[in-house]
Amino acid sequence: MKIYLDGALVDSAEAKISVFDHGLLYGDGVFEGIRLYGGNVFRLEQHLERLEYSAKAILLTMPWSRKELADAVCETCRANQLKDAYIRLVVTRGVGDLGLSPWLCKKPSVFIIADKIALYPAKYYVEGLEIVTVPTRRVNPAALSPAIKSLNYLNNILAKIEVKQFGALEAIMLNDQGFVAECTGDNIFVIHKGKIFTPAAQQGALKGITRDAVFDLANELNIPIEEHDLTRYDVWNADEVFLTGTGAEVIPVVKLDGRQIGDGKPGPIFSRVLEAFRRLVLVDGTKI
């Protein structure tokens, strides 16, 4: 496997990062998870824009243009002869000393891994997921904006550990006020009486690229969609629920905290959105 590392493609065995890199020492860096579908990098421009916004939010100046990063992503996919893949684009603060000070790191490090995708098993797209609510709350936006896709994922990892302890595959994370924020690696959508609702970014959700695509698709399909504050009660009493993410795509949820959602089967609005999404991913993006 070839990895793109600081401007060159190297063998995976040679793709090494210094122990003094602040991405490792402090989680000081940003990243994107991107999908390649049939030789098409899905919404690459939007991913690179979000990466730029994340970098700006942490005052990390990237020495590469959007075009250079886009070319590097495509080159990494071509070098590995991939047509369908999961792409991880990571930018760290770079090598510094043992102090926190980011300004002592002279140059950010960049690397790109393009590999096979580990998806939820196919049966969950047909039968739906049973999810739970975990005790770990989403980090308060006043402490660290959840809109920044940073290398600090401990908040989500702690939640993910709880998900496993409950024997589930995914879970809702509430914000510190008890409103639904999102899941550990997915955004959440609730359907009630024909309308789709999802929490706003201010409630602690990442502005997901798949989430954005669902807004576009719902508008195309003439299904009303809006951001709305949601509680667990709203999710328990929804007609349909689904999650979105680069890894999960659009996946139905049929149970939350032991309460059956709707009739306990993936619903018609979910099915229309999923079908439209599967068409979209093949055309909306950048050919490698």
Ligand code: PXG
């Ligand atoms: N919320 C969080 C906290 C995420 O990490 C999403 C929502 C969905 O955003 P996108 O832009 O992907 O629609 C994410 C994305 C993984 C993995 O390896 C996680 C994500 C994406 C891809 C892979 O678990 N999270």
